[in-house]
Amino acid sequence: MLGGDLSVARRGLMFILSSPSGAGKTTLADRLLASDNNLTLSISATTRQRRPGEAHGKDYYFVSEEEFTRMRENAEFLESANVFGHHYGTPRSLVEDTLRQGKDVLFDIDWQGAQQLDEVAGEDVVKVFILPPSREELEARLRKRAQDPEDVVQKRMAKADSEMSHWAEYDYVIINYDLDESEELLRSILFAERLKRRRQIGLAAIVKDMIGDG
Numbered sequence: 001m002l003g004g005d006l007s008v009a010r011r012g013l014m015f016i017l018s019s020p021s022g023a024g025k026t027t028l029a030d031r032l033l034a035s036d037n038n039l040t041l042s043i044s045a046t047t048r049q050r051r052p053g054e055a056h057g058k059d060y061y062f063v064s065e066e067e068f069t070r071m072r073e074n075a076e077f078l079e080s081a082n083v084f085g086h087h088y089g090t091p092r093s094l095v096e097d098t099l100r101q102g103k104d105v106l107f108d109i110d111w112q113g114a115q116q117l118d119e120v121a122g123e124d125v126v127k128v129f130i131l132p133p134s135r136e137e138l139e140a141r142l143r144k145r146a147q148d149p150e151d152v153v154q155k156r157m158a159k160a161d162s163e164m165s166h167w168a169e170y171d172y173v174i175i176n177y178d179l180d181e182s183e184e185l186l187r188s189i190l191f192a193e194r195l196k197r198r199r200q201i202g203l204a205a206i207v208k209d210m211i212g213d214g
């Protein structure tokens with residue numbers, strides 16, 4: 001499996017996917033997670049309503065406003081933001097435990113969260129922005145998902161331009177024309193990032209064994 005089983009001890013990375021709502025990052029995240037044992041999803045907490053088919057503890061932790069405020073005041077979030085009028089936050093504990101084990105964490109978060117993680121975790125962060133092929137296709141995908149009422153679709157489309165204006169803050173940008181192709185591109189990025197010398201913390205000892213001190 002591509003990049004999933006490197007034998008050198010490695011520092012885990014934080015793989016962030018952002019996009020305007022409906023471009024396809026949750027679908028792509030599910031595909032990556034399904035075939036990569038070294039990747040763990042960061043499950044966010046949110047105050048938004050659960051959609052049909054979403055499960056507490058799998059897609060999100062669905063919490064009340066009061067619980068969200070309590071968690072934020074207790075410093076339980078690595079980052080948090082208000083997106084489309086609801087609160088979203090990344091619980092700190094799973095991320096820190098996973099990285100400590102040398103495994104990677106996948107984040108499906110907006111640009112505000114990506115900026116905050118960049119500030120706290122700099123070198124461990126890899127940010128990918130997913131663009132739709134066009135605004136028309138973005139709207140079509142939001143409707144095709146058929147999980148949000150019309151006013152929510154309109155609200156998300158109204159924010160799409162300002163969300164997309166953050167594309168240049170990201171390390172990589174993928175236009176999601178085709179799911180198979182985009183999945184492959186994401187895997188390639190992950191594979192290359194895992195091989196970065198600074199992440200392969202076991203490498204120095206291996207090379208020292210091979211060539212001694214000189």
Ligand SMILES: Nc1ncnc2c1ncn2[C@@H]1O[C@H](COP(=O)(O)OP(=O)(O)OP(=O)(O)O)[C@@H](O)[C@H]1O
Pocket residue numbers: 019020021022023024025026027028141142144145176177178179
């Ligand atoms: N390349 C693609 N071609 C056609 N349909 C796609 C493609 N990528 C995603 N979709 C479809 O678009 C819809 C929206 O995708 P998804 O829910 O993954 O978007 P998202 O970026 O995670 O949105 P949000 O930010 O609201 O969570 C889904 O119905 C998904 O199946």
Ligand SMILES: Nc1nc2c(ncn2[C@@H]2O[C@H](COP(=O)(O)O)[C@@H](O)[C@H]2O)c(=O)[nH]1
Pocket residue numbers: 018019020021044045048079080081083088089090108109110111112113114
């Ligand atoms: N800053 C954060 N943004 C988050 C987080 N979890 C999800 N999101 C982003 O919110 C929007 C809407 O998501 P939806 O599931 O309601 O469609 C989307 O852009 C997500 O990426 C988070 O913990 N922090």
